[in-house]
Amino acid sequence: MKVIDFKDAKCRHCYKCVRHCQVKAITVQQEQARILTDHCINCGKCMEICPQNAKTFASDMERVKGFLRQGLRTVISIAPSYIGVLDFDRPGQVVDALLKLGFAEVRETAEGAAMVTREYQRIIRENKMPNIITTCCPSVNDLIEKYYPECAPLMAPVVSPMVAHGRYIKKLYGDDVKVVFLGPCIAKKQEAIGDERVAGAIDAILTFEELAIWLDESKIRIFDCEDAPMGNPDPEINRMYPISGGVVQSVIAEEEMDSYHKVFVDGLANCMEMLECLKRGELDHCFIEANVCEGGCTKGPASARWNMSYVKAKIKIEREVSRKAAHDLPDMSSEELSKTFEDRSIKEAVPTEEVIQEILRSVGKYTREDELNCGACGYSTCREKAVAVFQNKAELSMCMPYALMQAESMSNVVMDVTPNMIFIVDSELRIRECNKKGQELLGVGKEEALQRYIFEFMDAGDIEETLRTKETVFHKKIQLEHGRMTVEETIVYIENLESVLVTFQDVTREEKMKEQHYNLKVETMEMAQKVIDKQMMVAQEIAGLLGETTAETKVTLTKLRDSILNEEDA
Structure with missing residues (x-):
């Protein structure tokens, strides 16, 4: 399924999303950016940085409202990051606001985190894995399976807290109950709906942004709500999961286990660097908490609207959360919380050197010196971009120096030939x-x-x-x-x-031609006038001659008439 995409017509010559997508899961065709679903890890970075607000997100809000309209029992699992992201006087006010929307019960996802913590502790005690990577972050899981499949055997074979909690709620209330996860993460939607390995645990996803819209539509203010209790026992330190190092703190809260060196890594670039180290065999016996979002889940892509400061959110959570280990955990077996991770890498055609050189030449790059590697197109090097063109991820026109050179060249041609x-x-x-x-x-x-x-x-x-x-x-x-x-x-x-x-x-030539044309008209008029004058003279002369001839004819005819009359009288 496609969780993120871009709107038509809004995306033009920007390539900012391509530059910021470190796994290059974006294709640009006919000047329009599109998400490559098979390549995407749903980190949401492109949604955060898009200057045109051209991104779209597959929302489940209407589905959730439909559950409630039909009277289906719907339980909401709220991520513990709400403590640092939402504004309230008392946490219970958030619970009451959700109950007013129609949810049957509100439970903390940290309840599922406590089950996951127990599984991590078990795996550490077994001491069978050379390194252990936590599997709470679905974007990290996709990153490893798609781009670092060599590291897949190092992933803890445990579901995420969200899935663990969904399965527990279904076990508690029956398969007919609808479970909705509420949090700051958009990758959770792909995990819940698009991953067959955990299908059925979660029925819909809501983000904190969507919750704010819904509360506003319903005219519900969190600050006006009562202090209602959560539907679950206090998960204690497991509510620390959304901040950097929170998983490690939860794991070591009950007992110190020295068999593994415990570290945490957040931010996509740092996670990729860590995975490269694992590929090279540079790390040994490390328990690695990995999170794609810098600062942890409180900086998830669907929480930035409220939380602009990770430090502020971190302090709020640390002040609110107990450092005690959770007890009386739900009865869930290791089998019910297990998940197998595998190689899901994308196999793409790789161009030959000859093809790469042909693509480079088509944008005016004939030598190594011509390859500026400016990164304006979104790719680190001109060769990377040439490979992307071959794989139909990029267009030739995305090369800014070449486009500028063409524009300048065309401009110079126009200037010089005019x-x-x-x-x-x-x-x-x-x-x-x-x-x-x-x-x-x-x-x-x-x-x-x-x-x-x-x-x-x-x-x-x-x-x-x-x-x-x-x-x-x-x-x-x-x-x-x-x-x-x-x-x-x-x-x-x-x-x-x-x-x-x-x-x-x-217009010198045109002016001279106009002058010549004017002079020709003047000469023609003068010649016409001369002809007219001559014709008048001729007419006058003819008239004079005709006058004399007429007079003579008159005299002669008169004499002839008189002569004839005289003869008759005689």
Whole structure:
């Protein structure tokens, strides 16, 4: 099952989760981070550090509410870390708040821890194991079985206090009872629901964060609650389990056993270092309390909302908890508390050196010097990242130096091939950047241009005005090179740089073409006018000739008419 994952669309070019995941159980595909369930140890670090709040957690809260709505007898097993994490005047107020939510009984998981302590003491007395690693922390258990399987035989064959307590409650009240674990750990969910070896002990998991939400919805304030008793006898020193060294203190509380050197290790990096030492055979006869969370369970990923100080939580627990050994322990046999750990390592394909080199070359890394090993992608070395690309855990684009190089290269190409002259000028009118066309305009190289002021080459009045008013100048036509060049000037103020971007677009050719076109129109108009004038003259001449001819014709025809009339009269 998938306990943790990330929301779509919120995860973009960050890789912070990859950098902080020490077992690299995160894949990035199409710029979206995803949890590799088979690789994940559910430490919750990615949830804590995600800057986009893109993580999701598989919540059981509605399932638990469903148990209560159906009237099922539901017992809650509360992790002893509540003493250091939750705020109250008296511990019993937490019990009363949970009873008000509808739980039939509230019992401390430390009751199960007392049973586990007894088993650890038995294993130490038997003195058969070369080293003993505690198995209370499910993340440590996953870490060993998946990534350090050589150390699996050194794991104490005992269930966690949560599972021990769940089994005991079921034995006490019958299999029909629903057992809910309440604590600061998200890995417990995978252990309770996803591990077939302990299936049935726990029916649901609640975190302290979820409890706060539920209490708020129900308008229940812990400080307003009564001081109700726990449903179990006092587990005494076993309530120290959630702080560093708490397991060791519980084990040695009843009697000092010198057959093993007792140490405690917390924090994932420290646990991995300890396991490396075990692999190399550097430790002998050690009883090792291991916890993935630094400071112990009080710094679990589902408790940080309330507890920002491990020291404060540790002091609260130490003040509240008795140092006495627990007595009158529940009747649970070693067989009922046993668990076998095994090799569950992930078998992944390993690329050949040729494939690694091909992947490295695809991101511009042709030599060892090109491998910066900056870690921005989340992997310690470029070669590790190349292997991750081969295993479909990472993408080529995750290489920040290569992406930057590509962006700069593309930017330089655009700057250099554009026909426009581009400058960046600061508030002192010093040239801060210019492209090749700009250098040609100035008649100097880039190195010299960046040491000069823009007013040394041209009138800077418009630039000064924009720096003063911060108002953009759009496509203003000006003359450069003493009138030999006409350009359209655009000046844009750059707020964060207190500078301006100046662009000159050479429109000299277009202006000359416009002038030629205008002159052609003028010549055409003049020629048309001459034709019109000539036509008018011709028309007038024709009209004059037509007038004379008409008069002569009139006289002749009149004479002809008169002659004909005279002949008829005679």
